[in-house]
Amino acid sequence: MLIYQRLYDSFGPRGWWPGDTPFEVIVGAILTQNTSWENVEKAITRLKRDSLLHPERLYCIEEPVLAETIRPSGYYNIKARRLKKFMDFLFGEYEGNLSLMFSEDMETLRDKMLGINGIGPETADSILLYAGCKPVFVVDAYTRRVFSRHNLFISANIGYHEIQDLFMKNLPKDVELYNEYHALIVHLGKNFCKKRPNCTICPISSPEFFLESPL
Numbered sequence: 001m002l003i004y005q006r007l008y009d010s011f012g013p014r015g016w017w018p019g020d021t022p023f024e025v026i027v028g029a030i031l032t033q034n035t036s037w038e039n040v041e042k043a044i045t046r047l048k049r050d051s052l053l054h055p056e057r058l059y060c061i062e063e064p065v066l067a068e069t070i071r072p073s074g075y076y077n078i079k080a081r082r083l084k085k086f087m088d089f090l091f092g093e094y095e096g097n098l099s100l101m102f103s104e105d106m107e108t109l110r111d112k113m114l115g116i117n118g119i120g121p122e123t124a125d126s127i128l129l130y131a132g133c134k135p136v137f138v139v140d141a142y143t144r145r146v147f148s149r150h151n152l153f154i155s156a157n158i159g160y161h162e163i164q165d166l167f168m169k170n171l172p173k174d175v176e177l178y179n180e181y182h183a184l185i186v187h188l189g190k191n192f193c194k195k196r197p198n199c200t201i202c203p204i205s206s207p208e209f210f211l212e213s214p215l
């Protein structure tokens with residue numbers, strides 16, 4: 001919480017996740033894999049232009065047409081297939097109804113989403129937290145990088161769920177907190193804790209934010 005508070009005081013609220021509707025958040029979470037958010041925004045603009053940011057429309061559209069529309073997102077053929085798989089899941093399991101989907105028990109829904117080809121833990125948890133407002137902490141490469149550099153219980157080979165457990169067992173179970181904390185870590189990673197860290201101007205560079213040695 002000390003790190004959270006310092007980051008929040010330094011960066012302010014991040015206003016995540018960018019998206020007008022839960023459905024747009026889900027589409028963005030799938031499109032953002034292995035690309036910058038700028039490219040996702042271009043793809044989403046094209047989806048909006050073609051009135052495709054709607055479950056029925058995306059469910060019905062042909063995969064090659066969808067691929068062409070989302071071309072700016074990179075890996076567009078793979079991402080079109082992933083979006084279509086997610087739509088098959090949404091309609092097959094929940095009649096295309098997001099409210100029905102998010103009324104499912106969180107762990108059950110998470111397990112089911114992880115069964116969709118191309119939906120990994122980070123994407124599934126981003127959908128649960130940012131589209132479904134479920135209390136699950138999202139872990140990404142920046143989380144691993146920052147907290148391992150600070151010797152805070154995260155080593156290079158620790159798994160996704162172990163890192164997630166670390167946060168969820170030591171933070172209040174609070175959707176707003178999880179939402180903001182992940183967004184702050186991403187901002188920190190993009191702007192300060194890069195491959196070559198810029199500690200001199202980083203808001204969490206003082207010794208109180210580091211453990212002395214790895215566990």
Ligand code: SF4
Pocket residue numbers: 146149150188192193194197198199202203204205206
């Ligand atoms: S830039 Fe330095 S002080 Fe900031 S999070 Fe990374 S390792 Fe820590």
